[in-house]
Each structure stands twice: as structure tokens, then as C-alpha cells.
Amino acid sequence: MSEQKLAINEYLKTDSDYLRGTIKEGLDSQVTGAFSDGDQQLIKFHGFYQQDDRDLRNERKAQKLEPLYSFMLRARVPGGVCTPEQWLGVDKIATELTSSNSIRLTTRQTFQYHGIPKRNLKTIIQGLDREALDSIAACGDVNRNVMCNPNPVESRLHAQAFEWAKKLSDHLLPHTQAYAEIWLDKEKLLTTEDEVEPVYGKTYLPRKFKMAVAVPPDNDVDVYTNDLGFIAVADNGELVGFNLVAGGGMGSTHGEVETFPRLADDFGFIKPEDTMKFAEAVMTVQRDWGNRVNRKRSRLKYTIVDHGFDAFKAEVEKRAGVKFEAPRDVTIGDRGDRYGWVKGVDEKWHLTLFIEGGRIIDYPGKPLQTGMRELAKIHKGDFRMTSNQNIIIAGVAESDKSQIEQIAANHGLLVDVSPSRGHSIACVALPTCPLAMAEAERYFPEFMDKVDALQARHGIAEQPIVVRMTGCPNGCARPFAAEIGLVGKAPGRYNLYLGANFEGTRLNKLYRENIQEAEILAELGALFEGYAGQRLTDETFGNYCVRSEVIKPVIDAARDFHG
Structure with a gap:
């Protein structure tokens, strides 16, 4: 039997000289605003995607011009924490070097820039480096930005969880010096091949890999939607270990039943000193067992489904050299943010600001970007980006509260939001995302x-x-874990998904396909009417939809999501 042909990305990685490719030559070329097809895949490992303005495609084509190419660059900010000084540097770059003149908070607790011309990429990366920030591995077939519950109340436990998010992020970075050589003008180091990528190897992972640290009862990081999750277990406010979960992922492909979103499996409890061993073990099993033929089936969730939970767990334990203990009891609850002021156990105050769509820009009458800049100039604590695309002004002394609040109010950063709006997120989609259908x-x-x-x-x-909305089924805003999920199918048309639970421990399922706004609202109106009249005490909308048999529950994603 002949060997199966690998996905083209596997050959690109193999031949890339550890992610160098011809990126440097493409960067220097003034002939086009784009990179070559192969380098477009490799630049993702360096933290950015090539895009173009789809609103202008036809107009530019008629003028016989190439598409208006630009780049989206995503930073690596473990746990979403940055200093006010770093924020001022981030803001300066957005203002001076991007056409969007904005900062967008992502659903993975970091920020990204849109509308970067190719000529400004190197300047931006060097500017981030001066702020002790980078975009290494923010995209690509590697471990991406590690999320961590921002927990503005229990500061001691948050600090411990956050330290693990940073350790995991730093330890699992690619070791290649390609990023430093191309963008920071570092000299190429002479190393043996074995030293280059001890965890990833020459071909890195079969697909992207996402990781999160959750601190119960909050599940704002949607820990079960990640490839690998660590649920903090505490005793008297001190971290004693983690329940490890693995095999989550949101992406699927319309009409292809062999693809599906999935929530992670519970594997068991691990001690803090074994955390890195288990993280490496899970990643190297995925490296060696993952599907490198079909990228649509290459995420960790499919590796576990295809090889079986028991076999995967046994191999992870073998590589870690440690057995899982029985999972500890934890309560997973709210996925929302705490808006307004809350006080922590350290007597410091924390102000959570709602940022619509995560877009920080100066709107008419609502100069959000200017407001954040003014806050950064006087704030003495830190800023924490949340996975709901909001931002926390954390660590405010009692004496500074009124000044912080006044600045936020004067710039439109203090707004009242409905409970549902405050729990809901959307991806970027049009006009820049090349995958967006709506x-x-x-x-x-x-x-x-x-x-x-x-x-x-x-x-x-x-x-x-x-409620969550995405322009396509790749699932960047985690729509399949929403009580109401809307996934773009065509311009103005969406698939409507129902039945996930409020806590994020059950997926939703397709309810209506390819419908427009009027039909969506008519369906929701009828459902809300039934819910209002028939809900049980404390029953959430997703649970009502399942109990009343509006939709069947998804217990086993491989079996139930399309069935």
C-alpha cells in the first residue's frame, strides 16, 4: 500500500528551515504587498495573517489593481495581563502604523492589529519587542496564547494560576531563532538540529493548539473548548493542583459530518510539580499521533476520538511518567465578566469595562482609545484583557478610584449593558477575514x-x-458553546444553534439552517415566549431548550452533533 500524501502544510514546514522560508526576501520585495503562498502559511507562526479589504476587491479588480493587502498581527500576552506602560506602547503602534487606527481585544485574552501594510510589519514587531511583548506563536501549528481567568477578586489564587499560564506559554514557545533573525535583526545561531525544537520537532504540530487555565467557579476562559485545559483546584485559597482536561476545539466545516466541535474530556487531577510534564506529554502525543494528511481532521479532538480516550490517556501517562489521580470536585459556573467595580481580598479595587466587539477606537462621542490612553497614563496597577473581549483596570487603590472612574466615564468607557449582551461575543469576520461568509x-x-x-x-x-456570532464555522468566538450560536453561511444568512448550557460544559446543536434575520428573530421570539412561561426556578435558556425537547442534547459530539 502506498503511503498517503501529507497535507501541503507539512511539506512547507519541513522545507522551511524552521519557519524561515523566504519570509525575509518577501519582506524586502516592493513588487507586491503580499507574501508568496508558502510564506503566507509560515508567517502565521510569527503571529500574523495576510488579509485584504474584501469591501474593495471588486473595485480594485476593475481598476486592474491587486487586492488591498494588509496584515493582522496578534500579540502573545499570557493570561491577558499587561502594564500601563506596555499599553501606551501598544496604543502608539496602533495609531502610527496601522490603517485601522484601533486595537482589538480578542477572545483569547490578547490584542491584535488590523490594517498593517507589509512595510510596517518589522517596525511594529520591533516596537512590541521594546515593550517586552512579541507575537511569537500567536498563530500557526503551535501552542498559542495561554488564557487564564483574570480573577480580580482572589488575588493570591489568580497570581498562582497566572504564573502557570506564563510558564506554560514561555516553556512551549518554538525554539527556532527565525523570529529573532527576521524581525529583530539577530544573527543566526549555529545549533544542531536536535537542539532546535525539542518539543515540536521539524514539522511542529499537525494543527493549532489552544490552552487555558481556569479558576472555578468562573469559566470565563471556556476551558472545555481548549485543546488542553487546567482547572485550578484550591484549598483555603492556595493552589494545590489542577484537573486536566483535553480534546476540546470549536472548528468544523459546513456540510462535512466528519468535522465537528467538541468539548474536552476530563482526564484527572495532577499536582503542580507535574504540570509541565503532562503539558509536554499531551502535546507530543498530538505531535506524533495527530492527522497530518487531512488538516480538517488534525486537531487534538480528532486524535482522541480516532485513537480512543483510554489509549490516549495511557500514552500521556507513559510519556509524563506519572499517573493521573481521580479528578477533584470543582464547580464550574459563570462565563461572564464582573462589570463595574469589585473589591479584591487585597483591598484593591478592579474596574471591568465592557468593550463592544473588543474594538478600542475613537468613535464619535465615544473616544474609547483616547480614554484607555489617559487611564494608562495614571494607572498604577495592571490591565487585564478578558476572553469576553473586555478589559479590567486592575489593582486600583481606594484613593485613585474616583479619578479612574471619571476618566472612564468621560470617554464613554462606562456603559450599562444588558445581562445577555454582557455575556456575548463575536468574531471579526468581514471585511478582513478571508474565511468569513457573513x-x-x-x-x-x-x-x-x-x-x-x-x-x-x-x-x-x-x-x-x-449569545455568540461568527462569520464562518471555524469558531473563533466559540459559537458552538453558546446557548444561542449564530454561524455565518452566506451574506446575511446564518445557521442557528441551540442547547448549550450556561456554564459551557455542553455543546449546542443545529436548530435551523441558512436563515436570515427575520426568521432568526421569529424563532427566538417563539422560544423566549415558551421559556418565559414554562421555565423552572433558576433554569437557564439552554437547559430549557433541552428539557422541553426543542433540541436534543449533545452528549458525544462525534455521534450527536450532526445526528
């Missing part, structure tokens, strides 16, 4: 206005419902 970020605020109005009409305005 709008998300630009349309979502208007859509949520209508959802809020529907909830008010049926007397359930106080009930938070997790």
Missing part, C-alpha cells in the same frame, strides 16, 4: 439590540443568555 463584529451590536428587545417583550430581560 458579518459578525459589524452586525452583532445591532442584532443584540433586537435580542434585548425580544427578551424585554417576554419579561426575561434579567436573564443572561450566552
Whole structure:
């Protein structure tokens, strides 16, 4: 039997000289604003994607011009924490070197820039480096930005969890010096091949890998949607270990039933000193067992499904040299952020600001970007980006509260939001994402206005419902873990998914396919009416949809998501 042909990305990685490719030559070329096809895959490992303005494609084509190419660069910020000084540097770059003149907070607790011309890429990366920030491995077939519950209340436990997020992120970075050589003008080091990538090897992982650290009862990092998750187990406010979960992932492909979103499996409890061993073990099993033929089936979730939970667990234990203990009891609860002021155990105050769509820009009458800049100039604590695309002004002394609040209020950063709006997120989608089939970020605020109005009409305005929208089924805003998930199918048309639970421990399922706004709102109106009249005490919307048999629950994603 002949050997199966690998996915083209595998050959690109193998031949890339550890992610160098011809990126340097492409960067120097003034002939086009783009990189070659092969280098477009490799630059992802360096933290950015090539895009173009799809709103202008036809106009530029008619003028016989190439698409208006630009780049989206995503930073690596473990746990989403940065200093005010770093924020000022980030803001300066956005203002001076991007056409969008904005900062976008992502659903993985970092920020990204849009509208970067190729000529500015190197300047931006060097600017980030001066702020002790980088974009290494923010994209690509490697471990990406490690999320961590921002926990503004229990500062001691947050600090311990955050330290693990940083350790995991730093330890699992690619070791190649390609990033330093190309973008920071470092000299090439002479090393043996075995020294270059001790965890990843020459071909890195079969696909992207996402990791999160959760601190119960909060599940704001959606820990079960990650390839690898660490759920903190505490005793009297001190971290004693983690429940490890693995095999989550949101992406799927419309119409291809062999692809599906999945939530992670519970593997067991591990001690802090064994954390890195287990992280490496899970990643190297995925490296060696993952599908390198079909990229649509190459995420860790499929590796576990294809090889079986028991076999995968046994191999992880073998490589870690440690056995899992029985999982500890933990409570997984709210996925939302705590808006407004909250006080921590350290007597410091924390102000969570709602940022619509995560987009920090100066709108008419709402100069959000200027406001954040002014806050950074006087704040003495840190900033914490959340996985709900919001930001926390953390560690504020009692004496500084009024000044912080006044600046935020003066710049439109203090807003009242409905419970559902405060729990909901959307991806960027059009006009820049090349995968988007429908709008998300630009349309979502208007859509949520209508959802809020529907909830008010049926007397359930106080009930938070997790609503998420994406322009395609790759799932960047984790729509398949939402109580109401909307996934773009075509311009103005979405698939409607229902039945996930509020806590994020059950997936949703397709309810209606390829429908427009009027049909979506009609369906939701009827469902809200039923929910308002028939809900049990403390019953959430997703649980109502399953109990009332509006939709069947997804217990086993491989079997139930399409069935």
C-alpha cells in the first residue's frame, strides 16, 4: 500500500528551515504587498495573517489593481495581563502604523492589529519587542496564547494560576531563532538540529493548539473548548493542583459530518510539580499521533476520538511518567465578566469595562482609545484583557478610584449593558477575514439590540443568555458553546444553534439552517415566549431548550452533533 500524501502544510514546514522560508526576501520585495503562498502559511507562526479589504476587491479588480493587502498581527500576552506602560506602547503602534487606527481585544485574552501594510510589519514587531511583548506563536501549528481567568477578586489564587499560564506559554514557545533573525535583526545561531525544537520537532504540530487555565467557579476562559485545559483546584485559597482536561476545539466545516466541535474530556487531577510534564506529554502525543494528511481532521479532538480516550490517556501517562489521580470536585459556573467595580481580598479595587466587539477606537462621542490612553497614563496597577473581549483596570487603590472612574466615564468607557449582551461575543469576520461568509463584529451590536428587545417583550430581560456570532464555522468566538450560536453561511444568512448550557460544559446543536434575520428573530421570539412561561426556578435558556425537547442534547459530539 502506498503511503498517503501529507497535507501541503507539512511539506512547507519541513522545507522551511524552521519557519524561515523566504519570509525575509518577501519582506524586502516592493513588487507586491503580499507574501508568496508558502510564506503566507509560515508567517502565521510569527503571529500574523495576510488579509485584504474584501469591501474593495471588486473595485480594485476593475481598476486592474491587486487586492488591498494588509496584515493582522496578534500579540502573545499570557493570561491577558499587561502594564500601563506596555499599553501606551501598544496604543502608539496602533495609531502610527496601522490603517485601522484601533486595537482589538480578542477572545483569547490578547490584542491584535488590523490594517498593517507589509512595510510596517518589522517596525511594529520591533516596537512590541521594546515593550517586552512579541507575537511569537500567536498563530500557526503551535501552542498559542495561554488564557487564564483574570480573577480580580482572589488575588493570591489568580497570581498562582497566572504564573502557570506564563510558564506554560514561555516553556512551549518554538525554539527556532527565525523570529529573532527576521524581525529583530539577530544573527543566526549555529545549533544542531536536535537542539532546535525539542518539543515540536521539524514539522511542529499537525494543527493549532489552544490552552487555558481556569479558576472555578468562573469559566470565563471556556476551558472545555481548549485543546488542553487546567482547572485550578484550591484549598483555603492556595493552589494545590489542577484537573486536566483535553480534546476540546470549536472548528468544523459546513456540510462535512466528519468535522465537528467538541468539548474536552476530563482526564484527572495532577499536582503542580507535574504540570509541565503532562503539558509536554499531551502535546507530543498530538505531535506524533495527530492527522497530518487531512488538516480538517488534525486537531487534538480528532486524535482522541480516532485513537480512543483510554489509549490516549495511557500514552500521556507513559510519556509524563506519572499517573493521573481521580479528578477533584470543582464547580464550574459563570462565563461572564464582573462589570463595574469589585473589591479584591487585597483591598484593591478592579474596574471591568465592557468593550463592544473588543474594538478600542475613537468613535464619535465615544473616544474609547483616547480614554484607555489617559487611564494608562495614571494607572498604577495592571490591565487585564478578558476572553469576553473586555478589559479590567486592575489593582486600583481606594484613593485613585474616583479619578479612574471619571476618566472612564468621560470617554464613554462606562456603559450599562444588558445581562445577555454582557455575556456575548463575536468574531471579526468581514471585511478582513478571508474565511468569513457573513458579518459578525459589524452586525452583532445591532442584532443584540433586537435580542434585548425580544427578551424585554417576554419579561426575561434579567436573564443572561450566552449569545455568540461568527462569520464562518471555524469558531473563533466559540459559537458552538453558546446557548444561542449564530454561524455565518452566506451574506446575511446564518445557521442557528441551540442547547448549550450556561456554564459551557455542553455543546449546542443545529436548530435551523441558512436563515436570515427575520426568521432568526421569529424563532427566538417563539422560544423566549415558551421559556418565559414554562421555565423552572433558576433554569437557564439552554437547559430549557433541552428539557422541553426543542433540541436534543449533545452528549458525544462525534455521534450527536450532526445526528
